[in-house]
Amino acid sequence: MSSTVLAARLREGSLTAASVAAAVLVALVLGAIVISAAGADPVVAYRGMVQGAVGDGPAFQRLLVGMTPLVLLALGYAIAFRVRLFTIGAQGGYDLGGIAAGWLVLSLDFGPGWVGIVLALGVAMIAGALIALVVGALYTRYSVNPVITSLMLNYLVLYVLAWVVRVPLRNPNGFTPESAPVPDDVVLPHLGTTLIHPGVLLALVAVPLVMWLSRRTRWGFASLVVGLNESAARATGTSVARTVLVAAGLSGALSGLAGGIALLGTELRLSGGFHSSIGFTAIVVALLGRSSPVGIVLAAALIQGLTQGGTMMQTLTQVPSAVSVVLQTLVVLLVLLMTRWRERA
Amino acid sequence: MTWSDVFGQEALVAVLAAAVRLAAPLAVAAAVECLCQRSGVFNLGLEGFFLMGALAYFMTGASTGHAWVGVIVAMVVGVALAALTGLLIITVGVDQIIAGITIVLFCTGLTSFLYLQVYGITGTPPESSGMSTWRVPILSDIPGLGPVVFDQTPLVYVALVVPFVVWWVLARTAYGLRVRAVGDSPAVADEVGVRVLRTRWAALLSSGAAAAFAGALVVDGLGLFREGITAGRGWIALAVVILARWNPIGALVGSLFFGLVDGLQLRVQAVSGGINSSVPYELFAALPYLATFLVVVIATVRMRRSREPRVLGVPFTPAR
Numbered sequence: 001m002s003s004t005v006l007a008a009r010l011r012e013g014s015l016t017a018a019s020v021a022a023a024v025l026v027a028l029v030l031g032a033i034v035i036s037a038a039g040a041d042p043v044v045a046y047r048g049m050v051q052g053a054v055g056d057g058p059a060f061q062r063l064l065v066g067m068t069p070l071v072l073l074a075l076g077y078a079i080a081f082r083v084r085l086f087t088i089g090a091q092g093g094y095d096l097g098g099i100a101a102g103w104l105v106l107s108l109d110f111g112p113g114w115v116g117i118v119l120a121l122g123v124a125m126i127a128g129a130l131i132a133l134v135v136g137a138l139y140t141r142y143s144v145n146p147v148i149t150s151l152m153l154n155y156l157v158l159y160v161l162a163w164v165v166r167v168p169l170r171n172p173n174g175f176t177p178e179s180a181p182v183p184d185d186v187v188l189p190h191l192g193t194t195l196i197h198p199g200v201l202l203a204l205v206a207v208p209l210v211m212w213l214s215r216r217t218r219w220g221f222a223s224l225v226v227g228l229n230e231s232a233a234r235a236t237g238t239s240v241a242r243t244v245l246v247a248a249g250l251s252g253a254l255s256g257l258a259g260g261i262a263l264l265g266t267e268l269r270l271s272g273g274f275h276s277s278i279g280f281t282a283i284v285v286a287l288l289g290r291s292s293p294v295g296i297v298l299a300a301a302l303i304q305g306l307t308q309g310g311t312m313m314q315t316l317t318q319v320p321s322a323v324s325v326v327l328q329t330l331v332v333l334l335v336l337l338m339t340r341w342r343e344r345a
Numbered sequence: 346m347t348w349s350d351v352f353g354q355e356a357l358v359a360v361l362a363a364a365v366r367l368a369a370p371l372a373v374a375a376a377v378e379c380l381c382q383r384s385g386v387f388n389l390g391l392e393g394f395f396l397m398g399a400l401a402y403f404m405t406g407a408s409t410g411h412a413w414v415g416v417i418v419a420m421v422v423g424v425a426l427a428a429l430t431g432l433l434i435i436t437v438g439v440d441q442i443i444a445g446i447t448i449v450l451f452c453t454g455l456t457s458f459l460y461l462q463v464y465g466i467t468g469t470p471p472e473s474s475g476m477s478t479w480r481v482p483i484l485s486d487i488p489g490l491g492p493v494v495f496d497q498t499p500l501v502y503v504a505l506v507v508p509f510v511v512w513w514v515l516a517r518t519a520y521g522l523r524v525r526a527v528g529d530s531p532a533v534a535d536e537v538g539v540r541v542l543r544t545r546w547a548a549l550l551s552s553g554a555a556a557a558f559a560g561a562l563v564v565d566g567l568g569l570f571r572e573g574i575t576a577g578r579g580w581i582a583l584a585v586v587i588l589a590r591w592n593p594i595g596a597l598v599g600s601l602f603f604g605l606v607d608g609l610q611l612r613v614q615a616v617s618g619g620i621n622s623s624v625p626y627e628l629f630a631a632l633p634y635l636a637t638f639l640v641v642v643i644a645t646v647r648m649r650r651s652r653e654p655r656v657l658g659v660p661f662t663p664a665r
Contacts, residue, residue, distance in 0.1 A: 038462050086442045144645040145587065147389065147442060148637070151580050155634035163627040280450055287443065320461035325454025332447050336439045337432075344438065 015342070016290055023334035024302070031327045040317035049324075052312025053305035061195040063304055065266065068203040069094065069258035070300040073282030075210050076254035078291035080132075082214065083226045083247045087135050089150030090255040091279025092157040096131055097124035097259025099157075099164055102179060102270040105186045106169055113185030120186060121260040128256020129249045131157070136248025140241045158275050165270050178271035188265040199261035206254065207293045219246055255279070281307070281325075287332050290339075303328055350616040351609065360608045361493040366566045367611075368597075368604025369497075369504035370395070370559035370578060375585035375596035376508035377555035380515060383591055384548040385528040387658040389445025390430055391556045392579025393452030397422050398560025400456045403473060403570035404463065406561070412476040416500065419561045420554040426452070427553025435545055438660035449579075457572045475565040476500055500562055507555065511593035524548055528654035531661045541661050556582070577634065584637045588644045591654065599640075606636045 032042035054060050073090040080087050101120035110116040131153055138144040166177040188197035214220040222243040225233040233240055258278075267274055285303050289295030310324030350356055374391055381388050388394075398419040406415010426448070433444040464470040476498040485495035494505075515521040526534040527541045535541050556579065563578060564570050581603055589595030610629040617626040 034458075086446075088446060138642055138645075142642070142646045144642050145583075147446070148580060148584050148587075148641050151577065152584075152634045152638035152641075155577055156631050156638070159627040159631035159634075162630075163625060166627070167625075277453075280453070283446060284450060287447065314466070318466070320458050320466055322454050322458035322461060326451065326458055329447060329451035329454055333429075333433070333451060336444060336447065337437055340437045340439045 013295075016295070016339070019338040019342070020288060020299075020331070020335055023331045023338065026334055027327045027330040030330060031323060034323060034326070035317070035319055038319045038323075040319045045313045045317045045319055048313040048316040049306070049309030051309070053309035055312075058195070059308070062308060063301065064200050065195050065197070066304040066308060067297075067300040068200050068265075069262050069278055070282050070285050070304055071203045071297055072206060072254045072258035072261070073279060074285035074289060074296045074300060075206055075293060076251035076258075077283060077286035078289070078293070078296060079210065079214075079223075079247050079254070080136075080251040081227075081286065081291050082223045083244050084230075085136060085139060085146055085244055085247055085251075087132065087146045087150040087248070087251070088280070088283060089132060089135055089146075089153055089252070090258075090282050091275070091277070092131055092150065092154040093128035093252045093255030094259035094262070094279055095154075095157045095161050095275050096127045097256030098263040098267070098270060098274050099161055099259075100124050100127035100256070101260040101263050102182065103164070103169065105182050105264070106179060109183075110186075113183075113187075116183075116186040117188065117264060120264060121257060124256040124260030124263075125253040126256070128259065129253040132248045132252025132255070133245060136245050139248075140244040154279065161270065161275055162272055165272065169270060171269075176271070179269050181269045182264060186264055187268060188261070197265045199265045202257070202261065207297060211293045213250075219243065223247055281328070284328050284332050288335060302331075351612050356612065358492050360612050361605070362496065363566075363611065364601065364605040364608035365494055365505075366497060366501055366562075366604070367607040368600040368602075369501040370562035370566065371582050371585055371600035371603055372597045373504040373507045373562070374552075374556045374559035374579070374582040375589065375600055376511045376593035377552045378582060378586050379589065379591050379593045379596055380511050380524060381548045381552035382586060382657055383515065383528045383654050384524045384545045385531060385654055385656045385659065385661070386435065386545045386549050387441040387445065388427070388430060388549055388552045388556075389442055389583065390426075390448030390452070390579075391552075391559075391582050392575060392577065393449040394423050394426055394553055394556030395560040395563060395575040395579040395582075396452050396456045396573075397426055398557025399564045399570060399574055400460060400560075401557065402561035403470075403564050404459075407473040407475045407564050407570070408471040410474055412474075412500075412565075416558065416561050419557045423553040423555070423557025423560075424550050425553075426557070427550045430553065431546055431549050434660065435542055435549065438662070441658045441660075453573070460570075460572060470570065473564060473569050475568060498565055500558075500565060504558070504562055505597070508593040508597040515593065520544075520547070527661070528656065531656060535661075535663055541663060545661075581633065581637050584641045588640050590644070590648055602640075603633060603636065606633050 035042045035045045052059060054063060073094060076090055101124040104120050104123050105116050110119060135146050135150045135153065138149055139146040165179050169179040171178050171180040188199055190197055222238045225238055226240050226243045230240055281303060285296055285299045288299035306324040306328055310321035313319060314321040351360065378388060378391060401422040402415040402419040405418040406412045430444065430448055433439045434441045478496055478498050481495040485491040515524060523539050523544045526539055527544045531541045560575060563575050585596050585599040585603065588599040610632045613629040614626050617624040
């Protein structure tokens, strides 16, 4: 990389970092006003938030484990957004990945645990990729609005999950619909006495992999061109459909992987509660990270910190933890405003 | 559960009346969204407007007994949110899809925060009394049709009339002409002196008010409020716009279809008998989303986009 390109990239990076920092600051001030209005001391609330996010060893480990699915899902969004495939379907891929992995390990025995883990995560990725390909194919072939199709598929998967844990995988000893716990030998092993599991490593590997994919491969270049100008891409002989489909498949595979890791690493059984809103939180991460892999890691740390810090804050001050969602989205709104403003100036 | 629980004569009237009640929010939001999109502005955040409107209506109207106050508050909230959206997408020119998604996420967080803050994290919220029904004299006695359409709340009647009003505005007024012009060729419109941004602002603010009004209708339609109550209905309203090919009367028809699906599935869920039921009620619960998915796909594939406003989602910077 030439030094001028590096310098330009560094300048762009620091400008982005500066605007995110400014947005966080403004959001925190607005948040303080809201927290005071809710009858709590903002200093106590924010101190609780920091404590819950990175206050001690276990909190920090929870941060890393919590960031893992967020990073994978947000990388998936970044890949899809690169070709202007505006899907919001990561939640469906995540849920379906969990269902597929869970179904596999609960119905078959593979001998050594690692075989089961590899197969389960593989099946999770395939499931996630397939559902995303539906959205991608409908978009690139017929221009069907991917926001709506992906969201409707999210809901359909949610009801598949509800049915799976109520009927075929129902744990007869459970009071509420839930599956049996996954067998011990396919649970992702923890590193020593920590909460860290191999899934964290997988997310760490995915970051440079996505960077390499988008900077050094043919698909990376094609996706850049398609994202910038579809008709130009077509004119230069790039297959727009193939580029979009590859993006959809990769992005879906990452969301399925996130779901598989969540099931075998932290959730350990399927239930209605497996469905969270993490697919939407990951949109915030992808937007804040400006769809760059490194930015996404930083944004995931910030967002996961706010989320788990919010839970601690709720315990300490009785202010509902949903205030962190408000803060997170406010940061994104402000960053969107500032970035666009800068582009226009 | 037997089929007469759903399709028997008495049950059927109840299901159809529920269908109209549940179609009303879709109809009002989709009809005005047609206007908004015809002006070239994609207000993707409808789901967020639904949620905020629902909460505002519940807090200030449905739970206090002053339903009309709640409706007005909800619409004011909708306009305020639309102003925030407009700042992003009309004034600054942020990508309309990304801005819309973010607005929905913001509203989801805000409603859940406000709701838990006001009614307590573990507390029980007050009952929703909502608006009472008003039987239209004479018309409500029509056999079949009467109890289904003319025994609803005044809000529902308003919602069912709005699509006709929007059609009239679009087709017969000077403002409607300007909307169509700035949605199809803003540069030309600007050239001949139409205020492009002002026209779009007006369309966006009305769609915000309408979508928040729709949120109030959802609360009345289900008779309660809880977190995430709108359950994707704002997104379904967007699908209705596509199905209707940006025609407000078409939006009314499309909404009635989705209202019927919703009414049927709610009925099946109510009579299916809980978690040990042999009825796969998840399949019915999933019906509105399955229907939306199929309808959007089929409608998009068949129309070949000829009816879509030409510059939908493209920001405009006036030359002057």
